[in-house]
Amino acid sequence: MESALTARDRVGVQDFVLLENFTSEAAFIENLRKRFKENLIYTYISSVLVSVNPYKELEIYTKQHMERYRGVNFYEVSPHIYAVSDNSYRSMRSERKDQCILISGESGAGKTEASKKILQYYAVTCPASLRVEEVRDRLLQSNPVLEAFGNAKTLRNDNSSRFGKYMDIQFDFRGAPVGGHILNYLLEKSRVVHQNHGERNFHIFYQLIDGGDEDLMRRLGLERNAQSYQYLVKGHCAKVSSINDRHDWKTVYKALTIIDFSSTDIEELLSIVASVLHLGNLQCSSDDDGNVVITGENQIRLLSRLLQVPGTVLREALSHKKIIAKGEELISPLNVEQAAYARDALAKAIYGRTFSWLVQKINKSLAHRDSTYSTRNRPNVIGLLDIYGFEVFQHNSFEQFCINYCNEKLQQLFIELTLKSEQEEYEAEGIAWEPVQYFNNKIICDLVEEKHKGIISILDEECLRPGDATDLTFLEKLEETVGKHPHFVTHKLADQKTRKTLVREEFRLLHYAGEVNYNVTGFLDKNNDLLFRNLKEAMCESGNEILQQCFERGELDDKKRPETAATQFKNSLAKLMEILMSKDPSYVRCIKPNDAKQPGRFDEVLIRHQVKYLGLMENLRVRRAGFAYRRKYEVFLQRYKSLCPETWPNWKGPPSEGVSTLVQHLGYKPEDYKLGRTKIFIRFPKTLFATEDAFELQKHTIATKIQAEWRGFHQRQKYQKIRSSAITIQSWWRGELGRRIARRRKNAALTIRRFIKGFIYRHKPRCPENEYFLDYVRYSFLMKLKRNLPKNVLDKSWPVPPPALSEASELLRDLNMQNMVQSYCKRITQEWKQQLEQKVVASEVFKDKKDNYPQSVPKLFVNTRIATSELNSKVLQLIQSEDIKYAVAVTKYDRNGYRPRARQLLVTPDSALIMEEAKLKQKIDYVDLSGISVSSLSDGLFVLHVPCEDNKKKHKVHDQAWERRHHRFHIRIRTDHFKIKEWTPVCGGSSTELQMMLPVRSE
């Protein structure tokens, strides 16, 4: 709460006791409004939680939120339903005392949602075990089932609970939920047979019709159309957009299986639900005597099957009335109207009793089964009461009377308990109790419930007395008996002015929360809750096990008149009060912000009405009658000690004295506060606010100081941190470098050692000592070879292999050569091949025989030295048909004096022609050619041997000098065409003529 004070200007106060003007309703509502607009739906009145329905999902119910409230002091966190839940839980655990949380408010104000939130909180935050999980599931799953059968759409709330519910959650010694028990109050049975415009019957009917599978529908004889059933369409709104009946059906069906319903249980339960719908459609007509005749043969057959009651019994029971008078049974036929009444009574009775059976069945499933608990050592419980709030309609009937009576009782309990606890606290703290002025509503409770004189007694009496008792005679009785009561008035008793606001059939009660007019019409009927005896008898015959438990035979034999509805309710309320009185209560007061179920709308008139009806102002007044604020000394001192030099930073003595010193320093006046045994009590909020403001200021100053110091410290720390990080990194890196070098050295030494050893053992067979060395030598040879392979066939280089690889080296060398040759061969062209072939021939002829042969090798052969076009045209004419294979300019040396003469040598297929310009000087047919000779020297000379034409002349060639000069002409040339003879420089006496020619260009 203290932290809340800081925010009080922005979103009002989180606790109404801190409202300066606590008696002002306007201030109260303004505070609610401010907070509601900020989505702050919860506000305290001390420990009472006021909750305004937001009508929208707020992000305040997550697991994180639950954790935030778990185990935290009520005042330390903002108001929340979880704070109330946690506070009750912790009180139960620490004081081992039962708790209860009473949730009240108008229909649609959020009671049921609140109770679900509480249950979820316990489900999530309490210790768990396997058994606990099971119980938790059942506790949670009992809700959708009860809501299906007990909730309905009303004008106020689409999911309005039409019964009161008190649920005990039992906890074991570890604080884990281990069981539960539910008490139900006054189900609004009339809804089964009638609904006001815009309202629906109980959800289960629509869910079954929408969601039941085909098989089930067939077995139950149902159609998938709500319009077909009289009991479902009275309110003209079977379909509601906010409700998904089919989806809800699935949830309910699943929940039923979780809470131990067998398939037979479910089948029988749904048969009852279906039978109610069929009852509503029962067709009757009237015979000549005005007696009823049931005509719906099919319906009777269906009903008989579903209720497991013989058809004849059912028919008889629905059309006759049995009364026992003076020990004699009287049976009389019913008229149509009476039969309809009986039928509706049966439908209501069946549904109402089945609902109670359902609660019992759920209780069995929730029952705490741990045998370690004896009755003495029973588990602690937290009770949740989700019960109807004050209801004021245009037309208020018996139900509103009961509901409002219930609220009077709860208010009485609330006042008593609040005052009691206040008083007890004052007493415990040794502070004189100052009487509080408050409205004690006991007077109204008595008006309703007092024996013989109360309204319920009078109603019962009227129901029981012989003669023609009616609702109006009841009203008269009321006027006679309680007419003088200050909180009671009727049309007849009222003064002129009041009379205008009352009709004749109404009586008005002045409840603590306001005035309500009740119309007596139907009071007697509803109170009697009569079911004709023969209908009860028929139900007792049922084979349906649920109905057997609902209608016991003993009831028929009981001569005592059954308790009326009002008395039953009164007794159950008395029991409830006992239950609640035995527990420590917490309160949740729910408020509905608007009738349109819309988020963000704050209808002030509606809210003022509820603030009044919930008695919130009264509540605040009681709580503020003495002191607005109280807190344990330790807590107070801890928070505010910084405001006084003596208490700051630590107070050494007892906390009470510390607080005393502190408040004196703060200048509290004696009348502003009281010091109890363990707590300080502060009378007015303004005193606390002033202290809180001073605290905030101080906090701010201290915070600024601390912040500045902290920043400096932080800066230094940061620098230190960076420095030490840098040193750490540096030293690590140095170490790492050192380690790396050492590693490398070690590896190097190892390698060298292995190498030396390997070298020593290199000639030994392979062994561990030399294997590394040998492998390395091989490897390095192969790598060297790979890098230095010969690039062409002429390159004869090859690395020297180690001895172990000499054979492999040779093989590789051959292989490499083959490869090179192969790839060379693949590459060469046709022309090149020809060249090579010619070169081979040349090689064969000249190699090692002519000095300048090696120089000629790289020179390419050409087709001709003189192109045809360059030849003299006369020559061409002369040789005409001859095909010139080769033409070359040559020099002819004369035999005499070896004078050089320029000539052209033309080679044709058959002959060689020697030309001088255009003149054919000589034609040598190959057939006549006897040889060709060249010299072995580095010259271009060659000799064609032809028969000598003029032996005398030619012989001169072979003179001595020539011979001497050319004595080395011993080369023989062979071609296909020429038969080469060894040329001797002088063919003594031979018939060959020697021609000598020197080519112009060497070839």
Ligand SMILES: Nc1ncnc2c1ncn2[C@@H]1O[C@H](COP(=O)(O)OP(=O)(O)O)[C@@H](O)[C@H]1O
């Ligand atoms: N805390 C809440 N947060 C969001 N919606 C809520 C809350 N409480 C109530 N509501 C809405 O209001 C509707 C009516 O609430 P419900 O608890 O059924 O009212 P009551 O039980 O008081 O009649 C709910 O169906 C839900 O839509």
Ligand SMILES: [Mg+2]
């Ligand atoms: Mg409800």
